[in-house]
Amino acid sequence: MVDPKLEQVVQFERRRPDVQGDAHPKKLLRAIIEDGDHLAKLASQHIYSSDQFDRPTLLQLFRLAAKYEANPDRFSSSLNGQILISAFYEPSTRTRLSFESAWHRLGGDIMSITDRSTTGIAKGESLMDVAEMFNNYGDCVVLRDSQESSVREMMEALRIPIINAGNGTDEHPTQALADLYTIFKWRPDLLTDTPGAPLNLCLVGFPAKMRTVRSLLKLLCYFPEVFSTVTVVNDKSCSDMFAPGQLEQLEQFGLTVNTSDDLEQVLPDADVVYINAISWEGDSFKQYGKKYHLDASSPLKEDAIILHPLARGEELSTDLDGTHHNWYFSQARGAVFLRMALLTCLVKRAERVLDVI
Amino acid sequence: MVDPKLEQVVQFERRRPDVQGDAHPKKLLRAIIEDGDHLAKLASQHIYSSDQFDRPTLLQLFRLAAKYEANPDRFSSSLNGQILISAFYEPSTRTRLSFESAWHRLGGDIMSITDRSTTGIAKGESLMDVAEMFNNYGDCVVLRDSQESSVREMMEALRIPIINAGNGTDEHPTQALADLYTIFKWRPDLLTDTPGAPLNLCLVGFPAKMRTVRSLLKLLCYFPEVFSTVTVVNDKSCSDMFAPGQLEQLEQFGLTVNTSDDLEQVLPDADVVYINAISWEGDSFKQYGKKYHLDASSPLKEDAIILHPLARGEELSTDLDGTHHNWYFSQARGAVFLRMALLTCLVKRAERVLDVI
């Protein structure tokens, strides 16, 4: 090696920070009793909305995700012979690679579409005809499209499962599953018979416009006893911060929802701070709540964790990356294992992995 | 599940309609006696034109396709260790995914090129140099290019097989193979010693301009006794409906070819109706014969089947999808198995699958 400085530059450590290790997933794994029947049901369902789940199914999905995360190299042939059609008509690298990594880690093959303009859709082909094509070519579809209605149209013709990976401003249910999985990975006690104190959730975002926020709020409804309060922080007036019916649904399930435009005031009581500044609208995005941001000097509770669906902008400072508040990297990592769990169930391979361990 | 309506929306059935089941491929499988020698020959041939086949080779290809279609999960490792270079310089999702699905179902790996502008060709690299690169990187090439001459130029330098997956307005032989495979899947008796009545084929399209039609007409020449008449329907005058020599070739092989501009008059006698409205010319497409279309009220023969290379436009109404005339979905599905058969032969793996069953 010519240059000792260069030697230092090219060296790297494979060690992961602790929150991304296997201690937390193992705790979550032990907190939930395995019950495969709830996962078997998923084999005949598309994944369209956070509304479609029930509590026991969610718990079993989290359990399977934790099993995968605790044993990342143990299930590498579970999806052998299965083909994923990864159709990202709205371009995305992060979500696409998360799904593709999940599928590959289980041994499956992938066909990717990363550009709507090269497809027959651009030339007027109907989405139902595209769906019929997918029936013949693959075993599962992941779709992202800026049109809210596309996934529904495909569902009408599909005989293989499809996952909604973001449909316009509507929903992004697997992101929400990953969010909630992270919270329970951090606090598995909340799912046991002797739960600790419930959580104050501070949600910096725009429920009416952000699909990640919409899908997460819906999932919270299955766990009202876990969340003492949900405080939505934004600078919008209440009248359009929520879409019609959105606030009512939350309250109907017993959640206490507050709103605020003062983040500094909400932070000191928050156990979980979820922050997002981007909303996908049509073929571009808008930023909301630019006045809010988190950094190492924010008045965070001592043991609070921060979640962010990523990619981030200025709302989340990198000076938090090295702190114990950073659970957003664990959240991104866990999303792969959560998706592995879901995909396994959709293609009817759950029974192959449930008896292991 | 929150909402019973939603529960209904996300549920789906995996069951396939009957024409796409395994009864038909099994019948075709039994109608042809296995003879691997004809397939072995393909291991040293590029697939360039429908003209290059002979009748026994076609029959063996159809037989192997039928074997795959009747046992779709049985050959998932036949192409292990083989790499396909999927080069779609003219963008296409349907044909690309059909080939890639075929390759993946046999256990092979794939490298895709979906955009000519990212390649050295855009910067002046010769196709022969690209072909030399492909020699080093993969085991088989599938090429679509809007230039008619590209596949020939690559063939000069390739030491691995290439498949012409559409070269301008010239040919698309694997589509034609899939078309004919569908017809024999529907009527395997035509290949036995006790064939039923031969077929009247109605072909709505433009032989001089459409590569799918050109390649199909050439394949018909190997089975003149199967097709009593071929009636080409279009609103063009005969003088330019066919390319020079095209009609002569058909007649030389004993086919009776008629032309008509009146679809309603031709339909009542047609056993097979093939319809296509699009011709790929340069980097875009043109539509021909807009006045012709099929729907559930068309005067179809009771047991006639409809074929379409897809994607479709207004020429083929979706109200036919649920009828027994719909063999175009089976045709799209069968194209995967036909391509599996062809690809297996090209990379010298036929002997691995011929003794199974």
Added chain:
Amino acid sequence: MVDPKLEQVVQFERRRPDVQGDAHPKKLLRAIIEDGDHLAKLASQHIYSSDQFDRPTLLQLFRLAAKYEANPDRFSSSLNGQILISAFYEPSTRTRLSFESAWHRLGGDIMSITDRSTTGIAKGESLMDVAEMFNNYGDCVVLRDSQESSVREMMEALRIPIINAGNGTDEHPTQALADLYTIFKWRPDLLTDTPGAPLNLCLVGFPAKMRTVRSLLKLLCYFPEVFSTVTVVNDKSCSDMFAPGQLEQLEQFGLTVNTSDDLEQVLPDADVVYINAISWEGDSFKQYGKKYHLDASSPLKEDAIILHPLARGEELSTDLDGTHHNWYFSQARGAVFLRMALLTCLVKRAERVLDVI
């Protein structure tokens, strides 16, 4: 087959010319004694610059590449369960497919990014955040970017290895490794105790601007006894033909470097002629040295070999392709095996392949 002329056109031979066979790699394999420790070190290093190697590591890499090239079908599951992130933000087909072919031949899976505009980077995401994403999704990254600094930025956050596959005008170390591997494949005696005559290297190119040339010159420093002279041919004045420090580095390691603007004068003494005319600058390329070109009438030494990183332009005539001077095709082919060797080490699978044979 209808047409005997067509039969001839579609037939092809799989046989490879001799320089691309296994005789040369076998000779190189025997010339180097296996010592796995040097390869084991690579498991904790990014591959960033030609400067980072040492001579024994290079020799072991060449040995492993030669083992792969001599037994191309023998290691097809060495990377099972490993995922490559192939990120070509600067579009490239040749280098991308070379890496992807290498990875697939060892049984690994791949996720490709072929267009920077579809990524979060285009929307302002930091490269460190992208790197953190890659940590979670894959086991190894290959990056090409027109920005010189991108790979360094990612290295700061990566806990999996990254390979610099071309960063602006700076470096392209794996191309240089493949170049040198080719030279030793041709003349393995140079690495033995009884070496033949050392080599005169003629390098037609622009060291200050071409990343392939820069990386190659750095590698020559590890083998000063092998190269009697290095003569750089270009029409630039010496003052800017080299970047600051570049010439000094070469001379410090004991290389005799000459410059010339007269190719015809240099050729008769050159054993190895390396030629390249393209420099990648920003998002496009420039051509240098248009007045220089090689063809079958060039005054080449009887047994001289020609290397070219490809793709080529007019500087290298195709009339040399069929001559024994053509080692550029062997160089392109060998690059796959060299990359296989490097990738195996980076993902800690070297011990799986070292004891074979």
